[in-house]
Amino acid sequence: MLPSNSGLGARDSGFVGRTKILLFTMLCLAVATQVSAQEPATRAEELAREREEKSKQLTPPQSGRVERTLLSLESGRFFERLLAPPEGFYPKIGNITAGSGFALGPGYRHAGILGERADFSTFAAVSLQRYWMIDARLTFPALADGRVFADVHGRLFDFPSEDFFGVGPESRREDETTYTLHSSQVGAVGGVRPASWLTLGTSVDYLTPSISAGRDGQTIGDLFTAAQAPGLDIQPDFVKLELSADVNTREPRGNPRRGGQYKIAYERYNDLDLDSFSFNRVNLDLQHYIPLLRDRRVLALHAVVSTSNADAGQTVPFYYQRTLGGPDDLRGFRRFRFRDDHTLLLQAEYRWEIFTAMDGAIFYDAGKVASRREDLDLEDLEHDYGIGFRFGTRNGVFLRVEGAFGSNGGKHFIMRFGHVF
Amino acid sequence: MFFRRLLVAAVAALALTETGRSAAPRFYPDDPIQVDRDNQLDAGKATPIEGSNGYDFGEQTFLKPGDRRNIRAVNINTMDEVPDSSWFTNRIGRRDMSIAEIVRGPNSVDTINVDGWPIVRDKTSGITPGYRITDPSGRLYQIKFDPPSNPEMASSAEVIGAAIYHAIGYNIVEGHVVEIDPEKIVIAPNATAVDMTGRRRPMTREDVDKLLARAARLPNGKYRATVSRFAEGSPLGYFKYYGTRPDDPNDIHPHEHRRELRGSRVLAAWLNHDDSRGLNSLDMLEGPAGARFVRHYMFDFGSIMGSGSVFAQVPRAGNEYILEWGPALKTLATLGLYVRPWILVDYPNTSPAVGRFESEFFDPVKWRPEYPNPAFDLMRPDDAFWGARLVARFSDEAIRAIVAKGHYSDPEAARYIADTLIKRRDKVLKTWLTGVNPIVNPRLTVSGALTFENAAVAAGVATTPTAYVLTWSKFDNATGTTVGDTQEVRVTEARGDVPAAIAQGAEFVSVAIRSIHPDFPDWQAPVNVYFRKAADGWQPVGLDRQLSGAAE
Structure with missing residues (x-):
């Protein structure tokens, strides 16, 4: 039986170890050289690489909730349609008369009737002070x-x-x-x-x-x-x-x-x-x-x-x-x-x-x-x-x-x- | 022990590699790039975005978005210039443009006649009345009318602004002043309009008549308008003056740090383009499938100079943001006894086509858009200098020719507009050409003779400096540092010779140029210029304009 720490065995082991280190060093050099080869050679390449990087993480533009809401209100002309629509139903909001307090109710308006000469509007509203009003009118604003x-x-x-x-x-x-x-x-x-x-x-x-x-x-x-x-x-x-x-x-x-x-x-x-x-x-x-x-x-x-x-x-x-x-x-x-x-x-x-x-x-x-x-x-x-x-x-x-x-x-x-x- | 050796080996290998090659050089062989090819990657997945006026105002006014670091513009080349890109094409700054070319601007033809071109739909954005039409080939155009109170005002402003922005280098759509005969208006059978209920319904003659009721009618019975051709490609909405489009792989430079956007503040101030905001921009997706890219446009110049699009510009415009806390609080606290200076400005009683436009009170530095713009906020003196150099390229003659494109029926209106633009241009140049050491166009001959120019002196807004101090050195491109001894030379003219000891054997030389001027102490901040030895002499490859007191 050979002793476990015999000289031959130790020499062999040292040789193998040095060989491993040498191989590892060469591997490191190869990797490092590869890394070095990836450095851009031109400004154009540098910029192109930056863009390549970005292309890997593209995301669709995102809007926050507030922005989406405001956009929806603006593009849909929400406030105009809500408060002063020329046509259709709308919520009648505001005072009925002095002291009535805040009032709310359904309204309806139809513009451009009778040959585009007349507008019809009506509303019914009740206020927090229990005032109420029903109103209807046919208007010829510009004859x-x-x-x-x-x-x-x-x-x-x-x-x-x-x-x-x-x-x-x-x-x-x-x-x-x-x-x-x-x-x-x-x-x-x-x-x-x-x-x-x-x-x-x-x-x-x-x-x-x-x-x-x-x-x-x-x-x-x-x-x-x-x-x-x-x-x-x-x-x-x-x-x-x-x-x-x-x-x-x-x-x-x-x-x-x-x-x-x-x-x-x-x-x-x-x-x-x-x-x-x-x-x-x-x-x-x-x-x-x-x-x-x-x-x-x-x-x-x-x-x-x-x-x-x-x-x-x-x-x-x-x-x-x-x-x-x-x-x-x-x-x-x-x-x-x-x-x-x-x-x-x-x-x-x-x-x-x-x-x-x-x-x-x-x-x-x-x-x-x-x-x-x-x-x-x-x-x-x-x-x-x-x-x-x-x-x-x-x-x-x-x-x-x-x-x-x-x-x-x-x-x-x-x-x-x-x-x- | 074994693993320790492995670690040592790895470190040694990396060290060997590091010493065996250089780090990124200061100047690449292709520096300075003249074109930034930001159309190489397919942006076909980019999707349209819509902007809210209210949100944009609130965000810019209260939130101050974007990277607010005081850093040099990031999209410039090594010569401190803006390379061509999908944002910008150097025109008047890089080559001589004839006046005819400047005036023609983005237009492919001198005039167009839209009689009989059918209306295909209404115009739903903006406050100016108008509609959309198509030409016989089916191309889409937008019509915008002048307000009844100010005939010719907005349409003239539109084409004047477009010509100037185009000559500078921005992407602008084609636009013309036209007169529309109401008798020759045609509505396409499938034309639609959105009514107040939000429904899209067939467009009628009554719809058109209602639009025309809000438009200025000329003595000849026609209506004056601008007609703008839609840009090529698919619309992607607007670009923001901060950040980048997350869906565009080519868009890598934060917009607030793009020089052409920062420097456009100079242009906006000159022209009183107070509506210069992201929502007045346009991104278009161009190119064939698989090779699409985004081109970035500026548009809507109907509210520049004295025009507020649908009324004469308000006196506040250009002088104060819509909401500016300081003056507002002062006015509030003093019950109105504090009077903002712009309130007292007198506007000449000229033609309604002029609107409200003046040059006496105008202060380029204090000029404001409607609300904060991140790129404008971050404009540094070197950005402003870049913009001012471009403005300086517009001669008096060119300005008068551009104004003539506005087709003002009153010659006095045209004269006043041109005179005012010239005076404002001079103020812009005096302010921003002198804000940095204005050394430009350095050249070094093969024999070692250095020449350069002083942009402020050339523009006539400053006297010649008493001296220039030139500090020469060899430059190591690999490390980005000067090497060896420096040699300082004091000259009284914009020229000097590179010392033989510096030039000998050098691949790169650098010279730091300081200008000595009693009126402009900031000019002592050096402009560092770098030259690379080339076969036929020395090529300028770098220009680094130091700012006095600037942080990076």
């Missing part, structure tokens, strides 16, 4: 090359929480009550546009107002009598006639920076049943915009004068009196805080562009109501002031957020769709 317009319309609505504080400037906030105004209205509108800036219009409507107890809080009948709230006990049907002239030079129309809009309207409310509530009214609504700093700042002025005259021995029913107070006029007061036969509203806003889609505004509102026209002066005006921000484009304000202060009606936070005036 005679756009110089003539007309529509026929009908609506039925129920406003169950209209605020009433009493009539006159001395009404008290603590006398807040509510009433329900339920009414139908059918009518027609017609007018001409002799120039792009001038509209002359007329309308006739048949109205069937009905007053009942309010659904929220103290109801009107608990605190006020028909003597204090004319028309509370009984409501006739009315025919309302209106003649109006509207000069509109605002630029741009949706979010004005210059020009103005000057409207005057004569209204006749004819009591068809009781011969007790017929009256005439004249409304003067003036807006004027003074551009500053190349339209980047604007001084916006607004004045409204409304004066009503009942026929001899008759009165203006409280539910058709003009009101002041709320997010669109005296913003530091509650909605419909003041009402009477005559009203005066003065508003001034300094608006400044913060960036393309956002304006700031500092405002001051003043106004009063009066039972006699001669009292419609600048003394004892209710007033407020505030600051706000408007979001939108030059074509219109989508949303405004405001804080109103300085009145004896408390502080008010306002968030509304659309412009103030």
